[in-house]
Amino acid sequence: MKHYKVVIKIICFILFFCIINKTLCFLAVDDTISFTRIMMHELYYPDSNIDVLFLGASHCYRSLDTRITDKVFQCNTFNAGSSNQSADGTYSLLCEAVKRNKIQKVYVEVGYAMPRYETGYKDRTQMTGTYIISDYMKPSYNKARFLLQASSAKHYANSFFPARRSWENFFHPAEMLKLLQKKFSKEYREYGYVVNGNEEYCGKGFVEDDTEIPTGGFYSMEEYQKIEDSRWSEDWQESIRQVIQLCEEKGIALTFFSAPMPDFLLVASGEYDQYIEFMDSLLEGSSAQYYDFNLCKPQYLSLTENNFKDDNHLNTKGAKIFSGLFSEYFAGGLSGENIFYGSYQEKIAAQKDTVYGVVVKDNKEKGELSLEAVTNADSMEEIFYIAERTGRDGQSVTQKSSICGLLPYSSGETGTVDIRVYFKGVETNHISVPYGAE
Amino acid sequence: MGVTSFAFIIFCIITVFVFYMLPYRMRWVWLLAMNLLFYVSAGVLQVVFIVMAACISWSGSWLITRNYQKEEIYFQNTEGLAKERKKEVKLLNGRKRKGILFCVLLLVLGQLAVVKYNGIFLHNGSLFCFFGNSVQGIVVPLGISFYSLFCIGYCIDVYRGQYTAEKSLLKYFTVVTFFPCISQGPFERYGHLSEQIFADKKFDGQQVVFGAELMLWGFFKKMVIADNLSPFVTEVFQPGSGGGYGGLFVIAAAFCYSIQIYADFSGYVDIVSGLGRMLGIALVQNFNAPYFSKSVPEFWRNWHMSLGSWFKDYVFYSVLRSSWCQFLVKKAGKVFSRKVSMNIVTSVALFINWFLIGLWHGLEWKYILFDLYYGGIMILDIWLKPIYRTGNCSAFFYRVFQVGRTFLVVCFAYILLCAGNVSEFIFHLKEIIFYPNPKRFFSYELFAMGISRSKAVMLLFAVAVLVLVDILHVKGHNIRCEVAKKNIVLRWLLLVGIIYAVILFGAYGPEYDVSTFIYQAF
Numbered sequence: 001m002k003h004y005k006v007v008i009k010i011i012c013f014i015l016f017f018c019i020i021n022k023t024l025c026f027l028a029v030d031d032t033i034s035f036t037r038i039m040m041h042e043l044y045y046p047d048s049n050i051d052v053l054f055l056g057a058s059h060c061y062r063s064l065d066t067r068i069t070d071k072v073f074q075c076n077t078f079n080a081g082s083s084n085q086s087a088d089g090t091y092s093l094l095c096e097a098v099k100r101n102k103i104q105k106v107y108v109e110v111g112y113a114m115p116r117y118e119t120g121y122k123d124r125t126q127m128t129g130t131y132i133i134s135d136y137m138k139p140s141y142n143k144a145r146f147l148l149q150a151s152s153a154k155h156y157a158n159s160f161f162p163a164r165r166s167w168e169n170f171f172h173p174a175e176m177l178k179l180l181q182k183k184f185s186k187e188y189r190e191y192g193y194v195v196n197g198n199e200e201y202c203g204k205g206f207v208e209d210d211t212e213i214p215t216g217g218f219y220s221m222e223e224y225q226k227i228e229d230s231r232w233s234e235d236w237q238e239s240i241r242q243v244i245q246l247c248e249e250k251g252i253a254l255t256f257f258s259a260p261m262p263d264f265l266l267v268a269s270g271e272y273d274q275y276i277e278f279m280d281s282l283l284e285g286s287s288a289q290y291y292d293f294n295l296c297k298p299q300y301l302s303l304t305e306n307n308f309k310d311d312n313h314l315n316t317k318g319a320k321i322f323s324g325l326f327s328e329y330f331a332g333g334l335s336g337e338n339i340f341y342g343s344y345q346e347k348i349a350a351q352k353d354t355v356y357g358v359v360v361k362d363n364k365e366k367g368e369l370s371l372e373a374v375t376n377a378d379s380m381e382e383i384f385y386i387a388e389r390t391g392r393d394g395q396s397v398t399q400k401s402s403i404c405g406l407l408p409y410s411s412g413e414t415g416t417v418d419i420r421v422y423f424k425g426v427e428t429n430h431i432s433v434p435y436g437a438e
Numbered sequence: 439m440g441v442t443s444f445a446f447i448i449f450c451i452i453t454v455f456v457f458y459m460l461p462y463r464m465r466w467v468w469l470l471a472m473n474l475l476f477y478v479s480a481g482v483l484q485v486v487f488i489v490m491a492a493c494i495s496w497s498g499s500w501l502i503t504r505n506y507q508k509e510e511i512y513f514q515n516t517e518g519l520a521k522e523r524k525k526e527v528k529l530l531n532g533r534k535r536k537g538i539l540f541c542v543l544l545l546v547l548g549q550l551a552v553v554k555y556n557g558i559f560l561h562n563g564s565l566f567c568f569f570g571n572s573v574q575g576i577v578v579p580l581g582i583s584f585y586s587l588f589c590i591g592y593c594i595d596v597y598r599g600q601y602t603a604e605k606s607l608l609k610y611f612t613v614v615t616f617f618p619c620i621s622q623g624p625f626e627r628y629g630h631l632s633e634q635i636f637a638d639k640k641f642d643g644q645q646v647v648f649g650a651e652l653m654l655w656g657f658f659k660k661m662v663i664a665d666n667l668s669p670f671v672t673e674v675f676q677p678g679s680g681g682g683y684g685g686l687f688v689i690a691a692a693f694c695y696s697i698q699i700y701a702d703f704s705g706y707v708d709i710v711s712g713l714g715r716m717l718g719i720a721l722v723q724n725f726n727a728p729y730f731s732k733s734v735p736e737f738w739r740n741w742h743m744s745l746g747s748w749f750k751d752y753v754f755y756s757v758l759r760s761s762w763c764q765f766l767v768k769k770a771g772k773v774f775s776r777k778v779s780m781n782i783v784t785s786v787a788l789f790i791n792w793f794l795i796g797l798w799h800g801l802e803w804k805y806i807l808f809d810l811y812y813g814g815i816m817i818l819d820i821w822l823k824p825i826y827r828t829g830n831c832s833a834f835f836y837r838v839f840q841v842g843r844t845f846l847v848v849c850f851a852y853i854l855l856c857a858g859n860v861s862e863f864i865f866h867l868k869e870i871i872f873y874p875n876p877k878r879f880f881s882y883e884l885f886a887m888g889i890s891r892s893k894a895v896m897l898l899f900a901v902a903v904l905v906l907v908d909i910l911h912v913k914g915h916n917i918r919c920e921v922a923k924k925n926i927v928l929r930w931l932l933l934v935g936i937i938y939a940v941i942l943f944g945a946y947g948p949e950y951d952v953s954t955f956i957y958q959a960f
Contacts, residue, residue: 006643013930020934024942125948153444154947167942171892 018139024163028170031135032182033196035061036082039205040136041191043080043097046204050101051075054205055093056109056259057085057129062313063109063259065323066204072327075104079205084129086114087239088121092146093133094243098250105253107330108243110290112258112275115237116230122152127159135162198309208316211309216421216429218264218311218357218374226270232278244286254288255330260303260322261294263348264356265311268374272344291329292340293322295347300339301325311357353377355421355428358385362435367413369435371405373421382424389435391415409436439479441621441709442661442946449476450653454646454716462638466612469635469717473615477580484579487553491546491582492614495589496607498542499596502535503603539597543590550586554578555801581621583798585614587748592628594752601629609636618710622703624724625744631719639718648918649716654936655907656708661944663900664702668945669888671695675856675866684875688866690884692849695856697901700729703742722747727908732840734815734847749791757787785817792816804863808854815847896943 031037039061043050052073054064060081069077080093090108097103124130130150137143147159158165169176182188193201198210240256247254256279266272272294279290293301307318314322328334341347359372373383387407389397391414399407407417414436421429439446453472460468477485509531513524596603604610613632619625674683674691707724714721722744731737738746757763763783770779792813796806857863869875885891910917921929 016930017934017937020938024938127948156444157941157944157947161938161941164942164947167896168890168892170942171895 021161021163024161025135026183027176027180028163028166029135030166030169030179030182032179032188033194034132035194035196035199035201035207036132037136038191038194038201039080039082040133042204043078043093044100044138046076046078046101048076050078050097050103052077052105052107053094053097053101053103054079054081054107054109055085055090056081057111057114058083058313059111059259059261060085060109061205061207062209062309062315063319063322064107064206064326065202065208065319066206067202068320068323069327070204072324072331072333074331077204081109081205082129082132084114084126085133086121086129087236087243088146088150089130089133091239091242091246092137092142094246095142096137096140098246098252103250103252105255105330106243106247107255107257108240109259110240110256110279111261112227112230112269112272115232115278116225116227120233121150121235124151124155127151127155131159131162131165134159206319208319209309209313210316212315212317213262213305213308213310214430215305216427217305217431218262218429219419219431219433220268220311220357220359221362221433223359223361223372224265224269227274228271230275237282240282241286244283244288248287256283256288256290257326258290258292258294260296260301260314260318262303262305262308262311262356263351263376264374266294266344267348267356267376268359276344292344293326295340295342295344296325297339297341297347298351300334300337348376351376353423355383355423358419358421358429358431360419360431360433362433364436365411367409367411367436369407369409369417371407371419371421373405373423373429375423377423384422386420386422388418389415390418391436412436439476441706442657445479450713450716454713457717458641466609466636469616470608470612473612473617473620476617477615477620480580487549487579487582488585488615488620489611490549491586491589492611493607494545495542495593495614496604496610498538499593499603500605501538502593502596505531505535505538506599506602535597539593542593546586546589550582553582584623584625585620587625587798588614588619588628591625591748591752594756595628604628604632618713619721622706622710623742623744624707624711624722625748626722630722634719637718642718644922645718646716648922649712649714651918651933652712652715653709654712654933654940656705656710656712657940657944658900658936659701659705659708659904661705661940661946663897663904664698664705665945666889666893666897666900666943667694667698667701671698671856673887675858675862682869684873684878685866685870686874686876686879687884688853688869690879692852692856695852696729696845696849697904699852700725701904727912729845729848730841730908730912731844732837733819733844734812735819737844737848738812738816745795749795753794754787754791757790758783763787781820784820788813788817788820803860804854804857807860808851811851811854900939900943 052069052075054060054066054069054077058081061079061083062081064077064079064081066077066079069079078097080097082089082093085093087110094106127150130147134143134147134150137146147156151159169179186192193203195201200208202208244254246252258279276290276292276295279292283290301322303314303318303321307314307321309315309318325339329339341350353376356374356376359374361370361372362368363370369387371385371387373380373385375383377383385405385407387399389399389407389409391397391409415434416432417435418432419430420427439449449472453468457465457468474485477488509527512527513519519527595601604613609632613628613635616626616631616635619631671691671694674687675695704725707721711721711724724742724744726740726743728737728741731740763786766786767779767783770782773779774782789810792809793806795813796809799805799809853866854860854863857866885894889897907917921932
């Protein structure tokens with residue numbers, strides 16, 4: 001009897017402890033504009049059985065519009081993509097989804113950035129991608145395993161006690177009151193769809209964004225890490241194998257794919273074909289297939305700057321185009337047609353010579369802007385820039401730069417620079433970037 | 439394995455759980471295994487030093503005990519021996535024992551000196567250059583200052599005949615390496631610890647709960663208070679940079695440091711005492727609300743009590759009882775009154791005592807001056823006692839004044855302890871006098887120095903709780919027992935409140951460098 005009482009006491013204490021954890025989390029964590037919170041709720045409580053599930057990082061939830069995929073696949077599709085979702089997050093979400101649904105097909109988006117991001121899960125420094133999933137997962141062994149494996153022990157407190165990440169809110173009572181007002185609102189309680197700036201949650205995981213890159217407007221203020229210098233994470237590969245194994249066990253058809261990205265990004269990132277080779281070798285011998293939509297022939301998928309929200313992700317327009325092609329292709333509408341090039345190199349070679357965008361590096365110490373055009377042309381000789389600096393004092397200086405693209409400015413100067421890129425005498429790109437000291 | 443790490447908590451749970459699962463006679467073996475595991479986690483090579491210290495002190499004390507036994511047998515077998523012959527034998531054996539003790543002291547302290555101070559010896563000149571490169575770059579082994587003194591204390595106790603030497607080296611090793619006390623104390627005595635380690639103890643749920651609560655309170659002090667104050671103190675007293683923020687910053691940092699070091703060290707002691715209690719072992723008390731002391735001697739009776747008591751028993755009294763001190767008393771007695779001559783000898787013993795404590799803290803002038811500062815105040819206290827300890831000392835406001843005065847004296851010494859060296863200490867003093875810099879101090883810059891506004895508010899709450907608990911202790915309350923009598927909702931609310939305070943506000947995790955305990959450096 002005495003032991004029985006002790007056990008009851010321990011259970012009650014744990015329950016009390018968990019209730020306090022939930023309460024603190026409710027009081028401190030601001031997730032009133034979280035898309036993932038709504039997506040996770042819909043994943044746990046779908047209107048009907050989820051037949052087709054999409055998983056992956058932001059390329060997934062920004063690329064596949066479930067309103068279109070539902071129509072073409074003629075079944076209930078669900079997009080469980082989330083920001084920075086790595087393969088361990090994908091596996092955990094898949095576990096949650098298969099527990100509650102009879103899933104027939106799973107499509108996992110595998111952009112080249114995720115496997116090379118991490119050397120190992122235990123070395124992770126950024127945990128946002130993990131927490132935006134785990135915070136909304138129901139308590140289970142799967143959740144505990146996911147969090148324990150996602151990082152080293154020093155992150156555990158942040159992982160299991162979300163209020164710790166926002167503890168400062170406890171000392172801002174006014175802010176906390178505002179937050180509570182939002183949380184007690186009908187919209188929040190009933191998981192109303194969230195609009196945040198240009199972004200809007202459209203249901204079943206898809207988030208659309210109306211932002212558009214203007215024609216010829218791709219640029220980056222830093223050099224992209226080269227794919228050929230990447231090391232592919234062993235942990236990520238292991239999680240992919242777990243996904244494959246789970247799908248095989250449950251009899252689910254599994255497909256990996258890469259959503260389209262701008263050629264500007266891929267050309268600037270070096271040897272993209274190396275990533276395709278890596279994925280092919282990873283999936284060799286498994287039942288899963290890999291499709292890279294960056295290799296699509298232009299007659300099937302032709303995307304311009306206007307179809308992207310930034311140098312990485314599709315916008316609303318782009319997602320519509322891609323979702324159509326994706327669904328049609330996998331639903332069998334394009335059977336017998338070879339919509340892909342053999343390699344990315346082949347695709348680029350097939351394109352007319354052009355300038356995709358500009359990498360601008362601002363050396364503030366030296367007072368120098370260096371411009372590097374990202375192009376598929378063999379020679380850079382026919383490229384030149386016209387740059388017009390507008391300093392903070394409003395003084396405008398026009399400069400015709402040489403091909404090496406160095407634009408000096410006086411040290412301490414700050415302002416914006418308007419850069420026009422000419423290729424074979426025709427203006428191809430036009431960007432405006434800030435420069436100089438903060 | 440840091441005492442505030444996740445690994446340590448798991449380690450403790452396993453240790454306690456298996457400890458009570460095992461039969462009585464096997465428990466000390468389990469403790470020995472866990473002690474070794476704990477020690478090995480700090481570095482396999484470090485075990486060599488503790489094994490050496492233990493072996494030397496065990497062999498030495500065993501030889502001393504054998505000598506005592508032989509002497510006793512000799513006297514039993516030679517009854518009726520002439521008194522003079524007996525005295526001669528006793529003297530001879532006494533010398534032998536003294537010789538053995540001297541060798542043990544030399545070897546154990548020698549090892550401590552070589553390992554702990556090697557960098558300084560090598561750096562400062564050629565006197566100790568014969569150690570060559572072999573000892574250069576040795577990481578100071580975990581707790582060497584603590585277990586070396588433990589071993590020495592044990593040998594002296596055996597030498598003084600307080601108890602016979604332990605026959606089993608393994609049992610002795612279990613006590614020496616007892617992991618809760620190994621890195622920062624408290625300074626235990628062999629007899630006190632071994633009695634409890636080898637006693638047959640039944641599982642006592644209430645004690646385990648009390649132990650866990652004490653550990654939790656320790657985590658609160660260390661992780662919520664000490665580690666959150668650390669960035670500000672470190673910023674102001676940045677080693678080598680000489681600070682430069684201004685006198686008010688130095689004063690604020692010294693006050694913060696006084697809280698930090700107390701929360702840090704007493705937090706550690708609470709953690710290990712809590713663990714000890716869970717294992718049915720009561721460790722000696724190390725703190726007794728020291729900042730409520732009315733004088734510096736009282737402060738040192740309440741601060742790191744086990745260190746003070748160790749030096750009092752093995753250094754201070756040894757010096758007082760030494761033949762040359764007795765000689766000094768006699769000589770002084772001829773010139774001065776007995777009280778004055780006693781005061782002279784006590785002052786000399788105090789000076790030596792505090793000088794050695796300074797050396798123990800570290801072979802740096804700042805440590806020696808820090809401890810001599812206290813030694814000096816205590817010597818003054820002896821001489822001036824008759825003058826200032828007259829009149830009514832029990833008035834409340836006078837007691838408050840005394841407590842405040844003692845606290846200020848202690849805080850002043852902390853500036854020396856925090857400064858990189860003596861010249862930086864002088865620089866900080868100059869800052870206080872000539873460059874207080876109130877404009878900068880009262881600007882918002884204070885909040886950009888590791889303590890944000892939210893953290894400052896949180897720390898105020900936490901320190902208020904700490905002060906309240908100390909006040910209750912001073913008033914004689916046993917908080918844990920009193921809380922245990924309250925109803926379950928209140929008890930759980932308190933418990934969960936402290937657990938969440940540690941989880942939410944504790945300085946640990948990816949944003950923080952794990953702060954080592956301040957006393958671990960000594």
